[in-house]
Structures are given as C-alpha cells and as structure tokens.
Amino acid sequence: DAKTTQPTSMDCAEGRAANLPCNHSTISGNEYVYWYRQIHSQGPQYIIHGLKNNETNEMASLIITEDRKSSTLILPHATLRDTAVYYCIVRDGNEKLTFGTGTRLTIIP
Amino acid sequence: EPEVTQTPSHQVTQMGQEVILRCVPISNHLYFYWYRQILGQKVEFLVSFYNNEISEKSEIFDDQFSVERPDGSNFTLKIRSTKLEDSAMYFCASSPTSGFYNEQFFGPGTRLTVL
Numbered sequence: 001d002a003k004t005t006q007p008t009s010m011d012c013a014e015g016r017a018a019n020l021p022c023n024h025s026t027i028s029g030n031e032y033v034y035w036y037r038q039i040h041s042q043g044p045q046y047i048i049h050g051l052k053n054n055e056t057n058e059m060a061s062l063i064i065t066e067d068r069k070s071s072t073l074i075l076p077h078a079t080l081r082d083t084a085v086y087y088c089i090v091r092d093g094n095e096k097l098t099f100g101t102g103t104r105l106t107i108i109p
Numbered sequence: 110e111p112e113v114t115q116t117p118s119h120q121v122t123q124m125g126q127e128v129i130l131r132c133v134p135i136s137n138h139l140y141f142y143w144y145r146q147i148l149g150q151k152v153e154f155l156v157s158f159y160n161n162e163i164s165e166k167s168e169i170f171d172d173q174f175s176v177e178r179p180d181g182s183n184f185t186l187k188i189r190s191t192k193l194e195d196s197a198m199y200f201c202a203s204s205p206t207s208g209f210y211n212e213q214f215f216g217p218g219t220r221l222t223v224l
Contacts, residue, residue: 038152041146041198041218042217042218043113043200043202043215043216043217043218044152044200044202044213044215045215046212046213046214049212087152093207093211094165095140095142095157095164095165095207095211096142096154096157096165096167097144097152097154097213098154099151099152099153100151101151
C-alpha cells in the first residue's frame with residue numbers, strides 16, 4: 001500500500017469547515033483512499049473512501065486531485081464531537097488497514 | 110444501527126496467564142479482524158479471518174495468539190501466555206465483504222493490562 005503523509009495536528013473553529021489534507025504521491029491506479037477517525041481511544045470509525053472521483057456522504061466530503069497524489073477530507077460544519085485523530089489510508093484491496101499516525105484535529109469552541 | 114461489541118471492556122491479568130478476548134461481529138458480516146493499539150502508538154493489524162480460517166496475519170500474531178469463531182456469533186482472540194508487552198487496546202472489526210469496498214466496522218475495544 002502507498003505511503004501517506006498528514007499534518008500532525010490541526011485546529012478548527014466550531015461551526016467552520018475542517019479541511020484535512022493527505023499526500024499520497026506514490027498511489028497506484030488501483031488503490032483507494034480511505035479515511036477513518038478515532039475519538040479518544042475508541043475503535044476507529046469509517047468516514048469515507050474514494051478512487052478518483054470526489055465523494056460525499058452524511059459525514060464528510062472527499063476531494064481527490066486529478067493526479068490522485070493528494071486528497072482532502074472536508075467536515076463541512078465541525079462540532080466539538082469531531083475532535084479526533086483522522087487517518088488517511090491508501091489500500092489496494094488488502095484485508096488489513098495500515099494506520100499511520102494521522103492528524104489530531106481539535107475543534108475549538 | 111448494528112454494531113460490533115466486545116467483552117470485557119477491561120481485562121487485568123498476570124504475566125503468563127491465558128486470556129480470551131471476545132467479540133460479537135455484526136450479524137451478516139463475513140470477514141473478521143483483530144487489531145491492537147499500544148498506548149500512544151499506532152493501531153496495528155493482527156489477523157484477518159474468513160470462512161473459518163486465517164486469511165492474513167501480521168508478524169505480531171505469533172504462536173502465542175490464536176483466533177476462533179466457536180459458534181455463529183462470537184469471534185475470539187486468545188493469548189496463551191501473556192507478556193507485559195501485550196498490554197494494549199484490542200479492537201475487533203468486521204466487514205460484510207472484502208476487497209475494495211471493505212468498510213471495516215470496529216468495536217469499542219478491550220483494554221488488556223498485563224501485570
């Protein structure tokens with residue numbers, strides 16, 4: 001699976017959009033981008049995934065650049081409950097999820 | 110909404126003892142996983158299980174570890190002789206399918222403390 005790079009931490013004001021970047025410059029054509037989050041030592045929670053088109057669900061939007069070398073997870077109206085570690089994972093259909101260190105997102109009241 | 114459950118939430122054991130961590134995956138799921146997270150470190154894959162056999166395991170998953178699906182609902186992780194370094198959160202996960210659309214649903218975890 002391709003390696004990902006994420007900022008260590010970010011802050012976002014409550015009610016604003018949180019934009020979390022991820023670089024995956026070595027991604028190959030059949031690899032998907034997945035986002036999970038982990039709220040304070042709870043089990044990781046699936047957020048969204050995509051291949052090359054932008055995706056949106058009830059939790060977030062995923063924007064993947066045309067060259068697929070980077071992506072951005074957008075939480076449109078961040079709340080205090082969105083404070084968590086966010087993981088960007090690139091995978092090619094392997095069973096396992098390979099977690100990095102992620103981005104610690106803190107929502108500021 | 111269906112969810113993965115794990116018991117116990119916290120297990121304390123003496124070094125050298127056997128422990129069994131239990132998980133009830135989501136009922137129509139076919140793929141099952143165990144991960145662990147040592148305090149302050151990354152979430153690490155241990156093993157995946159499908160059709161009553163291990164489909165993939167990591168280097169961490171040595172002979173001290175075993176998994177079993179003893180009935181139609183439970184999925185267990187056994188550590189035969191615990192070591193201090195086995196202290197961690199252990200997460201069970203399940204998925205309805207494998208492959209590209211493999212959204213894994215995680216349980217709340219069992220905190221294992223080895224003394």
